Amino acid sequence: MPRTLIRKDPSNFKTLPLFVEASPDGLSYQSLGQPLNFQQMLERRRPIEVADSSRFSVELANLGVSVRLTLRLHGRDYWLLVRQRRPDRGDTVLKLISGYVPAHELNLPLLTAIQEVAEECLLESADGWLSGRFADTWLPTPYQGALRYRESSHFRLSPLSGAARPVQCGNLTLLERPRAYVHLPTASLQLVYDLSLELPRDARQLSLFHVDECLEDGRLVARLERRRPDIYLLALQRGLPSGGLFTLRKGELLPASTRGVWLSESFAEQDGWLVRDERVRWKDWLQRYGVKPSQRRALASA
Structure with a gap:
């Protein structure tokens, strides 16, 4: 039975629309404008058109962040993906850990990104739940009232190589150089941070779970459902996807089916600064990396 971890008032969330200027460099x-609550932001997320993919000025509904999180486990690297049901778009996709940036963090979206890791990616060891740290910053423990976090052990987040082109908030160049794209179907600016997750050496029988919030009776509710961990490890080989998809339960990698899987827009083709698709089919995405169907079946059942 799902376990309720927290209930929040969505009216506490406020963000701001954006004015974006892009060039090849x-x-x-x-x-821009007045603060928006969650519903007002969603109403602005409507398809837009931009003629030139490398040079433009445009008003957008919001800023979002994602984290491409790389986990090293048993000598191999994996990207962590989470399952999201999107009622507004009528689909279910695997996506990066992600969230909306509130108004007070627009100039520090990295803070939002690491908070999303703490909220969405739960790591349970044999001795309790793991908290996390990024450099000198402790990640929040959002479910402290419901879960027992370990005090003597934690995971670490570290930046990996950043994107080649700089992104600025006003005159401030963002640290860690996130990849940026404007998502035309939702009129939003998305920043993708490339981070690694290092496990503590004493973490035993590790399990991964995804927790996401849903709106119920006017409240945002986060629940833990052990029977549906909804977080997946995408196997890499030399930094590129190899076709394997797994869950992690008590230290054991369990193969996951890729039948009918779709990935979110952050995996779609990017043209300049623009992404036009809402989703991409798993098999089509893998084909861009030269992974053949026979390889996918073999790796998925390994």
Whole structure:
């Protein structure tokens, strides 16, 4: 039975629309207009058109962040993906850990990104739940009232190589150089941070779970459902996808089916600063890396 971890008032969330200017050399954004609540932001997320993919100025509904999180396990690297049901778009996709950036963090979206890791990616060891740390910053423990976090052991987040083109908030160049794209179907600017997750050496029988919030009776509710961990490990080989998809339960990698799987827009083709698709089929995405169907079947059942 799902376990309720927290209930929140969605009216506490406020963000700001953006004005974005892009050129072949970089992209900058700044806040625009009055604060928006969650519903007002969603109403602005409507398809837009941009003629030139490398040079433009445009008003957007919001700023979002994602984290491409790389986990090293048993000598092999994996990207962590989470399952999301999107009622507004009528689909279910695997996506990067992600979230909306509130108004007070528009100039520090990295903070939002690491908070999303703490909220969405739960790591349970034989001795309790793991908290995390990024450099000198402790990640929040959002479910402290419901889960027992270990005090003597934690995981570490570290930046990996950043994108080549700089992104600025006003005149401030963002640290860690996230990849940026404007998603035309939702009129949003998305920043993707490339981070690694290092496990503590004493983590035993590790399990991974995804927790996401859903709106119920006017409240945002987060639940843990052990029977549906909804977090997946995408196997890499020399930094590229190899076709294997797994879950992790008590230290054991369990193969996951890839039949009918779709990935979110962050995996779609990017043209300049623009992404036009809402989703991409798993098999089509793998074909871009030269992974053949026979390889996928073999790796998925390994």
